[in-house]
Amino acid sequence: MTLAICAQDISKNYNIQNVHTRALDTISLEISAGEFTLLTGPSGCGKSTLLAVLSGMTKPDRGTVQSGDFVLTAASDQERDAFRLHKCGFIFQGFNLFPGLTAVEQVQIPLDYLKIPEERARQRAERALDSVGLSHRKHLRPAEMSGGEKQRVAIARALVKKPAILFADEPTSALDRENGERVVAILRAIAHRIGSAVLCVSHDLRLFSQADRILEMEDGKLRRDLRRPRT
């Protein structure tokens, strides 16, 4: 199985108002391509910090993070920006869409920054929206869409550039059962069909049965690593 990200002995501490918090405590893990990995654990256990470190948004205090030959922990801010732009997709709990843009424009944004020509970018954005079942809603702005539709636009925005790694932070927590299950099915399909490494932070029990691998965190440490055989 191809490794998408490899983290070695990473630690991260925070000092907030003189209160010292150890968010990550000597964690080592590997995330594989084509696998839907679920990262779970109680609130404040360091899941989001781990996601931020693995995606290069935050630098750890110690340890190394590597994707292929690229060592994120040794890279400059600009190099890590470029890594995220070219290799990573993000899905956030709060959707984080741009209020003034239509669905197709939202999806096109990463492609614009990747300097893909306008016409090709639009076609790819429309195909990505089609793949999440939203081709008929492509001209709508976020205010005109339901929560489930917004999250599917966010997924289309993440997968349009066929990312090597897809990070999802509580993607179903703001959704009802039907939309939640739909989103889970799409994430799983992205891992299995496109071959992306999907790392999803969630408490949502619906995701457990769909995940290929479950990582459990507690107090900044990785407690369990369960891998389910592919069905």
Next chain:
Amino acid sequence: MADAVSNLYSDKGIANVEAFLLGSGDWRRTGSGGVSVTIVGIDVNAGALALARVVPSTLRNALKEPDTVVVDEGDSDKLDIKSGETAEISGRKVRVIGLIRGLRGLGGVNIVTSLDTAIALDRTLPSSGGATYYLSRAAPAEAETTILERLNKYSISPSIETWKADDLAAISTNYMLMESGAGIAFVFATLIALFIGALITSQTLLSAVAGNVPQYATLRALGVSFGDIRVIVIEQAAWVGIFGFILSFSVSLIISTFAEIFSIPYDLRLTTILGASVALLLVAIFACVIAIQRLRETDPATLLR
């Protein structure tokens, strides 16, 4: 004094000399209280220099009739007078033979009349050729500066000073703005307006940026570089600046139209517009730099918490 004036008349660089009088009086209409007025006595002969642009030749000619005056149309309500009506200045009856535009003062009211009528209205004014100011036209053969230097050095007594028209205008403007009470109040009001304008512009931009912080953070998370984010903020600042300029320019035009309607001497110069635009630009740049600095502190990882 008389010698100095004779020297002025005899200087080869001077083409003509005319007297200009500034006096004061008490304006009264029947049954109403008095208004302190400035009496402006001018040479009313054809081709005279004083108020040549403000008082047209027909009115100048009409002012040759004793005890006739003209007033600015912006002051006619204050003086409760219309053209053709009579009033009293310091107990002497005068008739208003016309209204002029462009002589509304910052403080008092100007009453324009002939030199003879001015002397009759204000007994303290110098008669028999004396004057508050003398206006002269330089002979075309010689440069104004050369004539001025000679007059100040040899011909004129030390108690008399000579200026070019533009210099006197500048001195007068400077006095009215920087030394008179009304002028200083105006300058301070302008500074306060400028400060409030700068505050509004900078706050508009800063709140526009602050309101979009989650969106900027999203872009950062998606891998958009800080340099590209900076370009977006600068573009946003440019739009705020452009809309601010269009708005303030439109408001200035509306105000100057009102000033025109109410006969208030108002000068919206290109240099003023440029100065205001530069101030606006500086404020936009300053706000832009602060906004970018704040965004630098924006951590995209906050979106994951």
